[in-house]
Amino acid sequence: MVNLKNKNILIYGFGASGKSCLNFLKRNNKIKIYDDNKFIIPKKFLGFFINKNYIKSFFFDYIILSPGIDINNCSLKKYLNINNSKVITDLDVFYSKFFNNTKITITGTNGKSTTVKLLYEVFKDSKKDVRLVGNIGKPVLNEINIKRNTIFIIEASSYQLEYSKFFKTNISVILNIETDHLERHKTFISYVNSKFKLIKNQEKRGIAIVQNKDNILKKKILLLQNKVKVLKINLNSKLNILSKVTNRYLNNGINKDNFRFVYKIAKLFNLTDKQIIITANKFKGLPYRQTIIYKSKNLIVINDSKSTSFSSSYNLLKKYKNIYWLVGGILKKGDRFNLKKKYLKHIKAYIFGKDLKNFSDQLKDKIPIKKFNNIKVAIKVIFKDMKQNQNQNQINLIFSPSGASFDQFKNFEKRGEYFNYLIKKKLKQKNEK
Template sequence: MRNLSSKFAKKKILIYGFAKSGLATLKFLKKIKSEIYCWDDNSFVRKSIKKKYLLNFKKKLTNDFIDFIVVSPGINIRHCYLKNFLAKNKTKIITDLDIFYNFNKNNQIISVTGTNGKSTTCKLLEAVFKKAGHKTHLVGNIGEPILSLKKLNKKAVIIVEVSSYQLEYTQHFRSNHAVILNISPDHMERHKTMTNYINAKIKILKFQSSKDHSYLNLNNKFTKKIIGNYKKKQFFSKLYKVDKHKVKKIFKKIKNKYLLSQNNLENISFVLRIASNYRIRLNVVLQALNKFKGLPHRQERLSLNDEIICINDSKATNFESSSQSLKSYQNIFWIVGGLPKKGDKFF
């Protein structure tokens, strides 16, 4: 494995994809005096890249031209402008997650992935850890690029929401605590098969050691299969099998209406298990949960009057997420739109 933290300085690094994470990566690499090149397939986005950083195709893209390629999550390396170059240089592809880890190995990192519930679970964890007095940062797929963090306290807890798109290309990223909430068919237009999708998700576990912790859903058929891989010694972290049915007594103590849906029972079961491993008292956890205000467009309650409650769940963009939401209510008038995804079965 390359020692990235020592090799980045004065090396030629291509940033492929210049949205939020790409821009944050540029700012970070400038500080360590890397030789930076940037590219985005979108001509409009390329106009925002300063000329001195823009990849010049008059220079031949030979295999030894670039030392590292930082690929943004939105780039599909099999269907992009530089696909041939990337195919020949796969071993050089890394992500912003890899860069962050190699410069912040002493921080506690909690990473969360899954098909549904990632953002809510991450926000719940953030609320609980802050209530318990931990210096806490929430970054990643939820909106704040991980490399935008500055001057981290060594005792800070970093909560990272990671998607399959981010994990697919990661080569080194290691979490002290890694969570796979659930898996159901999604993003098939990118991954093509469930096997590819699952393989991307389980990379969150791949680089963990025996000192680390992993959390898998005992109530999900796909994550139950991953649990079987621990018996084959494919992963080395300490495994916690999370069962939402075992926390129902605690769940009844939650008075926050936002959290009373069945899908939040699953999210909270993971929060409770992680909080316990950090020795955060249950009463502190409950205080944080009961004050939690929720996230926009995720089970957002809009009371119209005493008889009608409107639930804005427009962030539920796949069948499984919508299905779990609908199971939490009765007498439903469902307003739905958009295009079906491969694997959706509504009827």
């Protein structure tokens, strides 16, 4: 356990994570804060701010790096690389205080947020003192009234895990690993290693949970030489409780897989099948994640704005037929469209956004495509094309961008909100005719 009292600490990055670290540590430590954009720092915190030119003249025991900052692509690149051994994250700060509490930490390329949210709801409905923190939105250090029996469910990103030094968890879960975030991690191996730190560094007598067919993790787990207890989930095996899951959001594709993980964890805490099923069947999911926003006899419209990689779109593209796929944004480095040929005949792609050429190069030889500068124009053409083909079986309009949103939107939430607005407007116009 690390002692974070009476230390000289630099907090680099003053977003939600940086602010929570300052509030948590300022009473017992000497704190300085730095952000590449000093104008985001409120006046009341300016006394903590340090100018970049003076950082080298201070001695710091630790440097707390906000998750969004890449050591190799920031204004303090040289300084951070020299002092890499001092770099820690908010997860390490959290562990310094709550090391005795039970921690369930979940990571993976796809499905993290849905899984932690469902698990949280299951525990909460079972009257557990449980807190949901981490990458899902609430900084890990913002919780209050913590007791010895409080359970933390933590969503951890590769960015948080990459630079963590001391953080350990009781139950570590890696849902899946696909190519992602190579613009940050540079190589797939580096990305995998950042995720695997969760298992490699976990508490003694801890438990790791992974897919049984994840060959990448299988090799790395073997190298640990049985130092970690590993539970493997077979995503294709029969699970009797699934027959009682009537919630359509959970009984197909990746969310079905997510449920298997939640069920496995819940049983470790002796929760009953009845408790789990009651929560699962009323679970509404999270917005902009494979969300059906409109359904009629002839048309289903799905908003999956959270999708930022091809792999995160595959579930929907496999599940439905007669698909009008709205796709685009910023294609992630190294991402490739590798959907099996048997699914391709059901898909027409409508590409929008900054990376028209890159998306087009990935898709044009596999499925019919049309290209547009923005979502609004693309939707106009989609509705025109759907009208011409309305004698077909049910049409599925799927907004699953497979790319980051930052070319035209602040975040995936704003992108999803805008899509909902355009669809609502378009359907209203259609009904008025």
